[in-house]
Amino acid sequence: MMRVVAFDRLGTAELDAWHAMHTGNPALDSPYFHPGFAAAVHASxxxxxxxxxADGALVPHHREGRTLRPVGWPGADFQGPVLAAGTAFRPLDLLGGGAAAYAFDHLLDGTPGFEPWVISRRPSPYLDVTGGLDGYLGRASRSGKDNMAQARRRANKTAREHGELRFEADSTDAASLARVIELKRAQYAATGAQDYFAEPDRVRLLESLLRTRDGSFGGVLSTLHAGPRLLAAHFGLRAGGVLHWWFPVYDPEFARLSPGWMLLRELVAAAPALGVTRIDLGRGEDEYKRRAKTGETQVCQGVVTRNPVRRAAASAATRARTFVRTVRSRTRQ
Structure with missing residues (x-):
């Protein structure tokens, strides 16, 4: 059993250890493992x-009834304990004080101790952008190269028809962030997806992250305008050399021009100036991710529990979601 404390009651030594484990364990280089993410979620x-x-490992989480969920759920695209490289971990130690389960849906594959609790795995693509656009193109698939070339041609066409293109890699404009959230909510409504921003604390989270600029962690808002119009934008998280692609949007009126690809091309080109060497696209089999990726990691879905009935229910739910995704994918082909 582990000692549990509120985030804002952690001592300086524990926060220092968290920073040290994040920077010292290469597996934890995602911004979601940085203490700044947990701090922003808590402050929201x-x-x-x-x-x-006892050995210093940390597991930031939320408690919902008797279920524990990773910090930032359901918006955290990488999850798991924060621990030193090579350290063992006992997931069942999380269950105590009335907690009956630790449910995860983006656990980093290979996290020590969790294999018995994994129900399924899904790919989480990424772009190796070392060397910027030239470096990326040297590693990209034929499809990735073709889409980036097409994005360049469409950018030229857009500039001729709608006004000069203006890209800002790291904007601090609150109005642009509000527009990102507005477009994302409209997208959720149009597709029938659950509205992530229906909870006000999640809007406050992004607003807080936009203002976070501590050098090692923060939000990154990238925008692409044609004249006065916002064509596409993206709000993500940055820690060290890793940028996580989190909330991409585009103006539906410009959909035929594939503005999302134009934005991604500009961001890849700007990566060296930002100090970014990898862009994590997050879990999913979206077509653009498949085309753009240079590699992928695996993230796991499952539940840590002593209750076999709860585990069986979680397994059945996962199989049902997999079936629905497969049917939808075949329908689109």
Whole structure:
């Protein structure tokens, strides 16, 4: 059993250890493992608790009834304990104080101790952008090269027809972020997806992250305008050399021009100036991710529990979601 404390009650030594484990364990280089992410989530109004092991391992999480969920759920695209490289971990130690389960849906594959609790795995693509656009093109698939070339041609056409293109890699404009959220909510409504921003604390989270500029962690808002019109934008997280692609949007009126690809091309080109060497696209089999990726990692879905009935129910739900995704994918082909 682990000691559990509120995030804002962690001591300086524990926060220093968290920073050290994040920078010292290459597997944890995602911004979601940075203490700044947990701090921003907690400050947004959603309480973050941290399970602290005797050896210093940390597991930031939320508690919903008797179920524990990774910090930032359901918006966290990488999950798991924060621990030193090579350290063992006992997931069942999380269950105590009335907690009956630790449910995860983006657990980093290979996280120590979790294999018995994994129900399924899905790919999480990424772009190796070392060397910027030239470096990326040297590693990209034929499809990735073709789409980037097409994005360049469409950018030229857009500039002729709609006004000079203006790209800003790291904007701090609050109005542009509000427009990103507005477009994303419209996209959720149009597709029938659950509205992530229906919860006000999630809007506050992005607003807080936009203002976070501590050098090692923060939000990154990238925008692409044609004249006065916002064509496409993206809000993501940055830690060190890793940028996580989180909330991409585009103006539906410009859909035929594939503005998302134009934005991604500009961001890849700007990567060296930003100090970014990898862009994580997050879990999913979206067509643009398949075309753009240079590689992928695996993230796991499952539940840590002593209750076999709960585990069986989670397994059945996962199989049902997999079936629905397969049917939809075949329908689109």
């Amino acid at each position: 109004g959603r309480a973050v608790r941290v399970a602290v092991a």
